[in-house]
Amino acid sequence: xxxxxxxxxxxxxxxxxxxxxxxxxxxxxxxxxxxxxxxxxxxxxxxxxxxxxxxxxxxxxxxxxxxxxxxxxxxxxxxxxxxxxxxxxxxxxxxxxxxxxxxxxxxxxxxxxxxxxxxxxxxxxxxxxxxxxxxxxxxxxxxxxxxxxxxxxxxxxxxxxxxxxxxxxxxxxxxxxxxxxxxxxxxxxxxxxxxxxxxxxxxxxxxxxxxxxxxxxxxxxxxxxxxxxxxxxxxxxxxxxxxxxxxxxxxxxxxxxxxxxxxxxxxxxxxxxxxxxxxxxxxxxxxxxxxxxxxxxxxxxxxxxxxxxxxxxxxxxxxxxxxxxxxxxxxxxxxxxxxxxxxxxxxxxxxxxxxxxxxxxxxxxxxxxxxxxxxxxxxxxxxxxxxx
Numbered sequence: 001x002x003x004x005x006x007x008x009x010x011x012x013x014x015x016x017x018x019x020x021x022x023x024x025x026x027x028x029x030x031x032x033x034x035x036x037x038x039x040x041x042x043x044x045x046x047x048x049x050x051x052x053x054x055x056x057x058x059x060x061x062x063x064x065x066x067x068x069x070x071x072x073x074x075x076x077x078x079x080x081x082x083x084x085x086x087x088x089x090x091x092x093x094x095x096x097x098x099x100x101x102x103x104x105x106x107x108x109x110x111x112x113x114x115x116x117x118x119x120x121x122x123x124x125x126x127x128x129x130x131x132x133x134x135x136x137x138x139x140x141x142x143x144x145x146x147x148x149x150x151x152x153x154x155x156x157x158x159x160x161x162x163x164x165x166x167x168x169x170x171x172x173x174x175x176x177x178x179x180x181x182x183x184x185x186x187x188x189x190x191x192x193x194x195x196x197x198x199x200x201x202x203x204x205x206x207x208x209x210x211x212x213x214x215x216x217x218x219x220x221x222x223x224x225x226x227x228x229x230x231x232x233x234x235x236x237x238x239x240x241x242x243x244x245x246x247x248x249x250x251x252x253x254x255x256x257x258x259x260x261x262x263x264x265x266x267x268x269x270x271x272x273x274x275x276x277x278x279x280x281x282x283x284x285x286x287x288x289x290x291x292x293x294x295x296x297x298x299x300x301x302x303x304x305x306x307x308x309x310x311x312x313x314x315x316x317x318x319x320x321x322x323x324x325x326x327x328x329x330x331x332x333x334x335x336x337x338x339x340x341x342x343x344x345x346x347x348x349x350x351x352x353x354x355x356x357x358x359x360x361x362x363x364x365x366x367x368x369x370x371x372x373x374x375x376x377x378x379x380x381x382x383x384x385x386x387x388x
Contacts, residue, residue, distance in 0.1 A: 010091050012382070014041035014052055015083060015107060016098035019190040019229050020281035022046045022058075023169050023262055024121060025098045027374040035382055037093070042083060042103075045230070046260060055082050059232045076102075084110060093385050096378065098122060105133060112140045119381045121146045121166065121374075127155035127321075134159040146377055149322050150367065165371030170288045173263050178271035183223040184209060185269065185291075187277035190229035192236060194278065198298050199226070199240050201337040202276055203253070205296070208339075209274075209346045210252070216350070222273070226255045229282075233257075274349050279316050279330075287319035287328060288368075290361035292352035294345055296331040319360060322367060327360050328352075 012032050016025040022044030029039045033051035040053040048054055056079050080103055087095055087110060094117040097104035101124045111118040123145050126134045137143055138160050146166045147153055156163045186202045189195035206224040214221055226241065228234040237255050242248075259265045266289045269275070275286050275293040286293040295317040315321045317330050329348040333341065372380075 009038055010093050010385075011038040011040045013083075013086050013092050013095045014039055014043050014047065014098070015095070015100060015104055016041075016043045016047060017058075017100040017103060019044060021098040021100055021122070023281075024374065025052075025096075026050050027169075028096060028098075028121070028378045031375045031378040032096075032382060035379065035386070037382060037385070040086065042079070042100075055086060079103075080106065083107070087111070087116065088114065092116065094118065094381070096121070096381070101133075105136065108136055108140075108143060111143060112136060115142060117381075117384065118143045119146065119378070120144070121377075122148060123152075123156075125152070126159065127151050131155070131159065134161050137161045144381065146372075148368065148371075149318075150370075151321060151324075164377065166377050167371050167373055168284070168368045169262050169374070170266065170285060171365070171369045173266045173288070175270065175289075176267050178267060180273065181222075181271055182213075182217075182219075182273050183225060185272045185275035185277075186224060186226045187229070187275060187282045187286075188226065188237070189278040190233075190280065190282075192233060194297075195229075195233060196236060196240050197300065198278055198296070199237065200244060201298050201333050201342075202226075202296070203241070203244060204337055205276055205342050205345050206253075208342050209349060212343075212346050212350065221252065223252045223254065225272070226253070228255055228257045230260075231257050274352070276345070276349070279318075281318070283328070284318040284322075284364070287357070287360050288364050290354065290358045292349065292354065292357045294329040294331060294348050296333065296345060298333045298337075319364060323360070323363060 014025060014029060016022055023046060025043050026046035029047045029052045030050040032039050039051055041055055043052045044058045086092060087107060095107055095111055097107055097118060097120045099122040104120060108118060108120060120143060124133045134156060137145060145156060145161060145163045147163045148166060148168045153163050153165060184206055186206060188198040188202050210221050226237055228237050234255055234257050241253065259268050266285060269286060269291055270289045272291060275291050277283055277286055277293055277295055279295050279297050283295050317328055319328055320326050331345055
């Protein structure tokens, strides 16, 4: 890991603590490096491949929900101390923050306090909950907010904050022909704790899906592919599945690591007939690729309780929120998944068709292809540090 105290040259500090942020940040790091800037901070393998010098081991960063954060409190506290020291240093020219509000909102507070330039990409979803968080960005002249969705622009404008629209990475996808499969995808999540919590219910739904499929179709039953969002999750998911089946994993059930590059990943998804995914960026990627899917989550108790009190959005799935209507089904599983809910999820999957999914994809492609590219945004932001 990089020791910021050993740095002798100025740098741009990046902070992205989740897989979706790693995808967004990769091109931004590449742009900064191509312009001659040193990039250090927190980021995943894609950002590191483009030239980011990491300050901490990335696999420790992705967490989901209050119940998953608490056990890691002291470890995450140490990470943030390293990050804030790097931000406070005179060698830090600016901060580029991507999503990850647990860290980046605190960085924004410090940036405002120190008067340090900051570009915050994908800031908190104030349209969904905790709208008071927008107050920190008022009268913060050196903090720029870049958002992907029109609902974010509207929400921040209502709270007195200006934003810049940026094209989402999915808009760079160029579809390739993929041979159609009847197989099913399960995407339990990109964070270890939540993925393992979701997995048993997801597999139960998959089993019932295959049973219903056998009643309605002729031919081989569909295989089920559990998608590990990164290599670090492959073994934990395999171990969890083997426990579910007493060490005898059925041949119709496999674990596959998702392709790192977003265009490869969307092409991979587009070859399957249906998916069950957790909430998050994966819902947007599925909808954008035109795959029928349902969004589902098994939250920990604390996250569920806080969500009930604080979330004000009618929808949790990104495609539904962006389009302002329930175009894709959503499910929250409390306690244990019962047969009735499992069958309900299965029925929603059978009720969808490729034609409707493609219509949703076309609408999303039009709405998201707005604004600057990541490279344009970062180039303009960093221009202030280039001597003429």
